[in-house]
Amino acid sequence: MVSRPSLETATASDPDHFVEPLELGKRVKEIRLTKGWTLEEVSKRTGIARSTLSKIENDQVSPSFAIVQKLIGGLGMDLPQLFVEAQEHSMAGRRDITRYGEGEPHPTATYEHELLSYSISRKKMVPFKTIVRARNFSEFKEWVRHDGEEFLLVLSGSVVFYSEFYEPVELNEGDSVYYDATMGHIVVSLSPEDAQILWVVAR
Amino acid sequence: MVSRPSLETATASDPDHFVEPLELGKRVKEIRLTKGWTLEEVSKRTGIARSTLSKIENDQVSPSFAIVQKLIGGLGMDLPQLFVEAQEHSMAGRRDITRYGEGEPHPTATYEHELLSYSISRKKMVPFKTIVRARNFSEFKEWVRHDGEEFLLVLSGSVVFYSEFYEPVELNEGDSVYYDATMGHIVVSLSPEDAQILWVVAR
DNA sequence: CAATAGAGTTTATTTTAGTAAACTTGTGAA
DNA sequence: TTCACAAGTTTACTAAAATAAACTCTATTG
Numbered sequence: 426m427v428s429r430p431s432l433e434t435a436t437a438s439d440p441d442h443f444v445e446p447l448e449l450g451k452r453v454k455e456i457r458l459t460k461g462w463t464l465e466e467v468s469k470r471t472g473i474a475r476s477t478l479s480k481i482e483n484d485q486v487s488p489s490f491a492i493v494q495k496l497i498g499g500l501g502m503d504l505p506q507l508f509v510e511a512q513e514h515s516m517a518g519r520r521d522i523t524r525y526g527e528g529e530p531h532p533t534a535t536y537e538h539e540l541l542s543y544s545i546s547r548k549k550m551v552p553f554k555t556i557v558r559a560r561n562f563s564e565f566k567e568w569v570r571h572d573g574e575e576f577l578l579v580l581s582g583s584v585v586f587y588s589e590f591y592e593p594v595e596l597n598e599g600d601s602v603y604y605d606a607t608m609g610h611i612v613v614s615l616s617p618e619d620a621q622i623l624w625v626v627a628r
Numbered sequence: 629m630v631s632r633p634s635l636e637t638a639t640a641s642d643p644d645h646f647v648e649p650l651e652l653g654k655r656v657k658e659i660r661l662t663k664g665w666t667l668e669e670v671s672k673r674t675g676i677a678r679s680t681l682s683k684i685e686n687d688q689v690s691p692s693f694a695i696v697q698k699l700i701g702g703l704g705m706d707l708p709q710l711f712v713e714a715q716e717h718s719m720a721g722r723r724d725i726t727r728y729g730e731g732e733p734h735p736t737a738t739y740e741h742e743l744l745s746y747s748i749s750r751k752k753m754v755p756f757k758t759i760v761r762a763r764n765f766s767e768f769k770e771w772v773r774h775d776g777e778e779f780l781l782v783l784s785g786s787v788v789f790y791s792e793f794y795e796p797v798e799l800n801e802g803d804s805v806y807y808d809a810t811m812g813h814i815v816v817s818l819s820p821e822d823a824q825i826l827w828v829v830a831r
Numbered sequence: 832c833a834a835t836a837g838a839g840t841t842t843a844t845t846t847t848a849g850t851a852a853a854c855t856t857g858t859g860a861a
Numbered sequence: 862t863t864c865a866c867a868a869g870t871t872t873a874c875t876a877a878a879a880t881a882a883a884c885t886c887t888a889t890t891g
Contacts, residue, residue: 449693463868474850479870486848487694489878490652516777516808518793525802542779542806549777549830550753552804574719574752576745576828580783590721599728601755603745605719625779625828627752666838677880682840689878692848834890841884848877855870861863 450484456500457482471499521545528554535559536612537619552625557584557614568609573628575606582620587611653687659703660685674702724748731757738762739815740822755828760787760817765796771812776831778809785823790814 457467464482468475473495480486481496488496521542528539537556542548559565568589577586578601586602587593589609596602604610606626614620660670671678676698683689684699691699724745731742740759745751762768771792780789781804789805790796792812799805807813809829817823 464870465868475868476851476870476872477849480849483870487692489690489692489848490696491690492849493693518808518811520791520794520805520807520811522789522797522799522803522805525800541781541804545806548806550779550806550828552779552781552806552828576753576755578744578755578826586725588723591723594725596725597728600725601744602723602725603748603751603753603755604723605721608721608723623781623826625753625755627830667840668838678838679840679842679881680879683878686840692878694847695879832891836889837887839884839886842882844880844882846877846879848875850875851873853870853872855868857868858866860865 448484449488450482453478453496453500454482460500467499471495473499516545516548519545535564538624550625550627552623554580555612555622555624557582557612557620557622559611559613561613562587562611564613565611569611570609571606571626573606573626574603575610575627576603576625577601577612578623580621580623582614582616582618584612584620584622585615587613651687652691653685656681656699656703657685663703670702674698676702719748719751722748738767741827753828753830755826757783758815758825758827760785760815760823760825762814762816764816765790765814767816768814772814773812774809774829776809776829777806778813778830779806779828780804780815781826783824783826785817785819785821787815787823787825788818790816 457464462470464475464478467473467478471478473492477486477488477492481488481492521544523541523543526539528541529543531538531540531553535558537558539554539556541552541554577596579596579598581598583595583597585593586596587610588604594602595615612622660667665673667678667681670676670681674681676695680689680691680695684691684695724747726744726746729742731744732746734741734743734756738761740761742757742759744755744757780799782799782801784801786798786800788796789799790813791807797805798818815825
C-alpha cells in the first residue's frame, strides 16, 4: 500500500495556514467515554461508520462539516460545546466579598463608579455602584452603548433614565430597570444630592 | 460530464441524519460582503482556493473541518459566530422598568423574593429583591445550589452569608458578595428586622 | 464596439474523506 | 489453552471535497 501523508504531515507542509488543531479528536473521544459509549454505539446514533469515528478520534482525518453535524446530533451536544475547550468555569467554588465603600474606584466626568468584586476576573456579571454626577443630558457627547444587558437599581436619590428608543423616565429610590445595553443609555441625577445607583452588566 | 448529486440531494437521501443545514454558505457570504472582500481576497487570507470558496458560499460542498478552521482564521471570527444563527438577541432595544415594591412576589418559608423585570423573559440576568426571613442555618434542609453565578448586595439590615467552602461571614448594609452559585449558599438575617438584599443571578 | 480586466462560476482533475470489510487486541467463559 | 466476541484499528476502495484552469458575465476604457 502506498502510505498517505498523515494529517500532521499535510498541515506541517503548509505552515502559512496552520491553525490550532483544536484537538477535535481528543474532545470527541472524551465525550464518548464520558457517556460510556463504544464506537459502534456512536456509529448507530450518528450514522457515521465506526472506522470513520476511529479516524476522527485519532486525528487521521479532518471531518467534513456534514459529518461534524451528525456527530453533534448523535452525541447530544451543541456546536460550541464541541469546540470551545472544556473550560472548567473559573468561578468554581469561589466567592468574593466587597465591603461598603471598598470597591475599586473608577471616576469619570459624569459618573463615579465603584467596581465591586473586582478581584475575581472572568465572571459573568460585573457589578458596580455609581454616584451619578451628571445633571444634564448634554454633559454626554454621545449615547453610552456597549455589548450585553444591564440591570440598574436606584439606591438613593432620584435619576432620569434616558434611552435611545424610549421617552426619558424618572426613577426613584428602589426603582429598577433592565435593558439592552447596545441601545444608547444615559443616567442623570435629579435629586439635590447626587443619586447613587447599582449597576450590573452581563455580556 | 457525469452530473454529481447536489448536496441537497445527498442530504435528502439520508433523512435519518438530516440536520438543519445552518446556511453556512449564506453566512460566510454575508460576512465577506460586510467586509467588502472579494473571493480572491478571502482566498489569499485563508489559503482556500477561490473556487472552493464559491462552492461553499453556494452550498455546493460540505467543507471539511480543516477548511472551516482556515475560514475562521481568515475572516477574523470565532467559531460560535460562524454557526450560531445570527440570532437577533431577544433584548434588542428593549427595557423594562420595575417600580419600588411592584415586582412579582415569590414567598418561601425562609426567603421572601420579589422578582424584578419579570416581564422580559430570556434575559442574561435575573434580578430580585429578597427579604430574609430565616434567622438560623438550621431552617434550611440543604444547601441552596444552582447553576450560574450570583451577586448579592445588602440593601438594609445585616445578614450572615454561609457558603459551602468558606467560613460564615457577616454582611452589613452596602456590603456585597459575588460567588459561584453551584457552591452551596445560604443567607440568614442577623438584625432585629428582617434584612433586605438584592440578588442578581446569571447562568 | 472590441479589448481588458475584475469578480464569480463551472469544469476537469487531484487529493482527501468516508466506508465496508479484514485485521488486531484484549477479555472472559468453558 | 482455546474459542468466542467485543472494541478498536487498518486496509482497500468509493465518494466527495479541494484545486487550477477554463469559462461566463459585467463593467470600463480607448
